[in-house]
Amino acid sequence: MLECNNISITRGDKRIIQNLSFAANKGEFIVLLGENGAGKSTLLSAICDDIDCSGEILLDGKPMREYAPQTLATQRAMLLQNNRVNFAFSAAELIAMGRYPYNETTQTQAYQVNSIITQMALEPLADRDVTVLSGGEFQRVQFARCIAQLNAHKKQTTGKLMLLDEPTSALDLHHQHATLSKAKLFAQQGNTVIAVLHDLNLASLYADRVLLLHQGNICHDGNPQDVLRPEVLQPIYRAGMQINLHPSFQIPMIFSEPLIGASNA
Amino acid sequence: MSNIALPILNSKHHLKWYWLSMILLLSLAWLSLSSGPVGWDWKMPIAWLLPNSMTPEINDLQMSVVSQIRLPRLLLAILIGSVLACSGAATQALCRNPLADPSLMGVTGGAAVAAIAVIALAPKVSFINEAMVAPAAFIGALTITSVIYRLANHQGQVQITTLLLAGVAINAIAMAVIGLFSFFADDSSLRLMTYWQMGSLGGASWSAMTYGAPLIIVSTILLLLKKRQINALMLGERDARHLGVNVKRLKTEVVFLVALGVGGAVAMAGMIGFVGLVVPHIARLLVGPDLRKMLPLSMLLGCLLMLLADWIARLIVAPSELPIGIVTALFGAPFFIYQLIKQKRGGHA
Secondary structure: EEEEHHHHEEOOOOEEEEEHHHHHEEOOOOEEEOOOOOOOHHHHHHOOOOOOOEEEEEEEEEEHHHOHEEEEEEEEEEOOOOOOOOOOEHHHHHHOOOOOOOOOOHHHHHHHHHHHHOOOOOOOOOOEEEEHOHHHHHHHHHHHHHHHHHHOOOOOOOOOOEEEEOOOOOOOOOOOOOHHHHHHHHHOOOOOEEEEEHHHHHOOOOOOEEEEEEEEEEEEEEEEHHHHHHHHHHHHOOOOOEEEEEEOOOEEEEEEEEOOOOOOO | OOOOOOHOOOOOHHHHHHHHHHHHHHHHHHHHHHHHOOOOOHHHHHHHOHHHHOOOOOHHHHHHHHHHHHHHHHHHHHHHHHHHHHHHHHHHHOOOOOOOOOOOOHHHHHHHHHHHHHHHHHOOOOOOOOOHHHHHHHHHHHHHHHHHHHHHHOOOOHHHHHHHHHHHHHHHHHHHHHHHHHOOOOOHHHHHHHHHHHHOOOOOOOOHHHHHHHHHHHHHHHHHHOHHHHHHHHHHHHHHOOOOHHHHHHHHHHHHHHHHHHHHHHHHHOOOOOOHHHHHHHHHHHHHHHHHHHHHHHHHHHHHHHHHHHHHHHHOOOOOHHHHHHHHHHHHHHHHHHHEEEEEEEEOO
């Protein structure tokens, strides 16, 4: 379980996050929503200890900073945005790097990587050079690396924390669903997943809980039905929108309106 | 379960390159021990093992040439080749760019300035002596590496343009300072300085070896031991940290070890450029960028390239010899230009 208590982050003169608190439970798929600059990625970076923050971040009741780096790496993984690799690793080698924190034999490592490649249908990319993969292909490989980093050997993976910063930003429709389904399944196994998304409908389809960030704080916290309402979203996104229920799943679907008032209809 | 990834990760195909380079290295080592201005005989490297009746044509002078000149020179080539290749590969991982190289970044220049300052001052200042060349070169290299890395590192991203431009500036300053020292130096120091500037293995001797070799050996061994961590650094600083690498400490260690290696190499053989750029590139082409396979191969190939360059340097204008730095630059500089063009077009190493 992750607890963030009174997190504040300042960069230069600007206070990006102010006194933010929330707790994320095991089994939850949490989606962070909010306008650009609301502090979503910054919050994930703070949870990863990439940037300094005041306040307290606890993982399973213990301050995150008190964990040994290698132990923490087996408990927490993060998928970064826009992070290319300049060296011609094969996709399989890159995924294998997720096993860095484990002292395991090459055979075990290969078994792990192999099973993840199969689960995530990455076979066609496995021995391709990652520097020539498309943005979307590379994003899928990096996501697989995060899964590899947390995967327990020969037992159910539970109690881990996965942070995803815009995991679907470069993906086509099929792979958006494939990635988020995998993340959701991972959460359902008893892990915590926190993802930053911009697509409100994907958030509605997959999130167990939505945290809506505005000006560095959580302005709404609840399940998608409670948060994804026009009166909540319109002031934040400054766009007109209508919300209908999904015909099959009975969850809110957002139909936004063009700002210039024209449409192709 | 499908076995598609198993052959990729468990591949042993890098071993064949290890064996091939090892065989080539041994052959070239044999060749360089057997040949030289005092004569050529394939039995020379093992003459001391054979009874006199089998080696009547090899005299004591030739025997001592092998043990006192050719053998230290061979070992020097091996040490310098392995450390330059290793520090090149480590620097590239640190900067996350295959174009980074200690000689282009000015690290070699910094080490040379410090070494030359000691050589120039040694005859004039009583407490400065030859033993200080290696530590001075190390301090010169360390200063430049730290300064240049800080200059080029912006929020965890190393700007390769800043790195190379700063390298150009530092190399220019180094040349100017070396020029200044040459202006005031006496004849014997001047000769040493010229040799330092162009790089040569000609100064190899057992006594000279004791000053620089420990630095090189420590640097190479520690870089090899850290190859798994440095490998993770190639993903980027944040990703490496998320994998449990103590990035801050590792970066300091790499900077320190590269400076130690380059300092030792410059102290013993002067400025030999491009080895750290060319060799890791070839190794990556053969076995991929994974340092666990690539670093040992880089070391072997570095030794091989150094021996080859030294052999060419000795052969081409025999009985005189070219400074080895000229040979490596003639091969390395066009290669660097080719890499620049390739990276400009969006390709990667």
